[in-house]
Amino acid sequence: MSSIQKPPQRPRGTQDMIGEAAERFDHVVRTFDRVRRLHGYARVEVPVFESTAVFARGLGETTDVVSKEMYSFEDRGGDSLTLRPEFTAGICRAFVENGWQQLAPMKLATWGPLFRYERPQKGRFRQFHQLDAEVIGAGEPAADVEVIALGAQLLAELGVADRVVLQLNTLGDAETRGRWRDALVAHFSGHLDVLSPESRERLAKNPLRILDSKAESDRALVADAPRIDAYMTAEAGAFFERVMRGLEASGVAFERAPALVRGFDYYRHTAFEFVTQALGAQGTVIGGGRYDGLIGMMGGPETPAVGWAGGIERLALLAGLPAEVRMQVAVVAADAQGEEAALRLLAGLRSAGVSAEQGWKGNLKKKMERAGKAGVRLVLLVGSDELAAGEATLKDMGSGEQRRVALGEAVTAVRARLAGGGLWG
RNA sequence: GCGGUCGUAGCUCAAUUGGUUAGAGCGCCGGUUUGUGGUACCGGAGGUUGCGGGUUCAAUCCCCGUCGAUCGCCCCA
Numbered sequence: 001m002s003s004i005q006k007p008p009q010r011p012r013g014t015q016d017m018i019g020e021a022a023e024r025f026d027h028v029v030r031t032f033d034r035v036r037r038l039h040g041y042a043r044v045e046v047p048v049f050e051s052t053a054v055f056a057r058g059l060g061e062t063t064d065v066v067s068k069e070m071y072s073f074e075d076r077g078g079d080s081l082t083l084r085p086e087f088t089a090g091i092c093r094a095f096v097e098n099g100w101q102q103l104a105p106m107k108l109a110t111w112g113p114l115f116r117y118e119r120p121q122k123g124r125f126r127q128f129h130q131l132d133a134e135v136i137g138a139g140e141p142a143a144d145v146e147v148i149a150l151g152a153q154l155l156a157e158l159g160v161a162d163r164v165v166l167q168l169n170t171l172g173d174a175e176t177r178g179r180w181r182d183a184l185v186a187h188f189s190g191h192l193d194v195l196s197p198e199s200r201e202r203l204a205k206n207p208l209r210i211l212d213s214k215a216e217s218d219r220a221l222v223a224d225a226p227r228i229d230a231y232m233t234a235e236a237g238a239f240f241e242r243v244m245r246g247l248e249a250s251g252v253a254f255e256r257a258p259a260l261v262r263g264f265d266y267y268r269h270t271a272f273e274f275v276t277q278a279l280g281a282q283g284t285v286i287g288g289g290r291y292d293g294l295i296g297m298m299g300g301p302e303t304p305a306v307g308w309a310g311g312i313e314r315l316a317l318l319a320g321l322p323a324e325v326r327m328q329v330a331v332v333a334a335d336a337q338g339e340e341a342a343l344r345l346l347a348g349l350r351s352a353g354v355s356a357e358q359g360w361k362g363n364l365k366k367k368m369e370r371a372g373k374a375g376v377r378l379v380l381l382v383g384s385d386e387l388a389a390g391e392a393t394l395k396d397m398g399s400g401e402q403r404r405v406a407l408g409e410a411v412t413a414v415r416a417r418l419a420g421g422g423l424w425g
Numbered sequence: 426g427c428g429g430u431c432g433u434a435g436c437u438c439a440a441u442u443g444g445u446u447a448g449a450g451c452g453c454c455g456g457u458u459u460g461u462g463g464u465a466c467c468g469g470a471g472g473u474u475g476c477g478g479g480u481u482c483a484a485u486c487c488c489c490g491u492c493g494a495u496c497g498c499c500c501c502a
Contacts, residue, residue, distance in 0.1 A: 332461085
């Protein structure tokens, strides 16, 4: 007889969550869902996997995500598919495919799992989860302000705003970005001998990246590298100016981060990150920017857009535990005769909107013990004694007091007690 | 993909310079007589020391590999 030799193990970089971790995760998602409604973002659902080309073209062929981190596979029909490594490209694909430009401007929000084949670390997983917000079809700086304000309020509602700062930069328009890039390449190319190996690599792939190099040897070079402001077109400069003014008017604090550069090729103009010191190397909790060229590049109508993604695991690590959610009432049958009455009470409580659990395991003592551990405020007890009088016993687990109530009024009595704080009796 | 640290019960950790039945707290299960929880007392289950090799009379401890976690790099949320 053969048996499984080793119990299966969860794949590297994935997680099983229960208890506190699961509650924190859920708390982030629920807070996001509440706040995005306040801001008028509609829910959008897109597939977890797409044709590989959606991401390969959208993110830029040379980015790490595309060149070595995608979970790509061939399905049985021979098509190359990829588990989504980010949200934006898929949403844009949907926008183009379904002709959503008729609905523009659209404010969309979603959340769910993403996949990247990376070496796991604290706050970095192979299956991870993001919140996502996009404003599509709006080229006005007010849209940038709008979407950033959503992030700011989310952080405030999660109670982490004091540990997170908003770093803001602009990459300018296509012309600005191109000229600045050329200047940077020229600057760094003149000092190849000093440049760190990592940055020499970046020079070819994404020279802007060198600006936030952590290598000691790059520091001096970076310090006198050309700054974007010198290459900014008048239009791009004015745009950024209006974004900053808008944030100030919205009460969103930020700091200018001239070295902030985002990874994917599609970013233009505004780039921003909400960053914390509290999570080590993975300090970016929300990141995003404007990507005016992406939808046109995908074959759709030229459509400006801005958006961001937030790491749920990272936010959950920062945010405190939500207020404890506990069962309000436990219904307990004292003996076999009380079981049906207990089920009736349970159903009555639940349909009246009272969270209720039943004790079904063990003797009465055990059931009470479990009720105590569950932290319920009240216990409704029914057995043959109570039934003989058409009543149930209502017990307050805080004070230990108990009294009889008529079966027909038990639900009302429970609600009054829960709402009340009113005196017993 | 690169470098460092770590891996003992469900959880947090112990175990003298390698030495014989690997311990504790918490948690879990049961009990302290009859229909009542939280505190207290008693008892119990649970570990092939991540896995696989090697050195040794003897390995949780030393060596190698592997898997996983963790810190930094890279990248990014």
